[in-house]
Amino acid sequence: MSGPRSERVAGLLRRELADILQRSFEYELPTGLISLTDVEVARDLSHAKVYVAVLEIEQAPEIIAFLNEHAGQVRHELGQRIRLRLTPALKFIHDTSSESGQRIEQLLAAARKPRS
Secondary structure: OOOOHHHHHHHHHHHHHHHHHOOOOOOOOHHHOOEEEEEEEEOOEEEEHHHHEEEHHHHHHHHHHHHHHHHHHHHHHHHHHOOOOOOOEEEEEEEEEHHHHHHHHHHHHHHHHHOO
């Protein structure tokens, strides 16, 4: 993704997708707290990668699979909310960056502990 237009569209998609998932899929989503961390939109706006962080890591595969199975429904609702010539196809991806950060913090904390 590059360019100001793609960045504006990504921000718009992030806000709308968060609202759609919270309101429309609140009771259908498998149990687990999720957060949309980023949206990357292709230059031609034909597709978007939606990065999702999952609090309960063991639930991540099930939640990401559910979101990708329902990507068409989410895209349809997104198309009704935003005014773009083309509503991007959505691909949901598990964002593991926070998990990596937590692991690094644990390793640093262990390294700081005095050894007996």
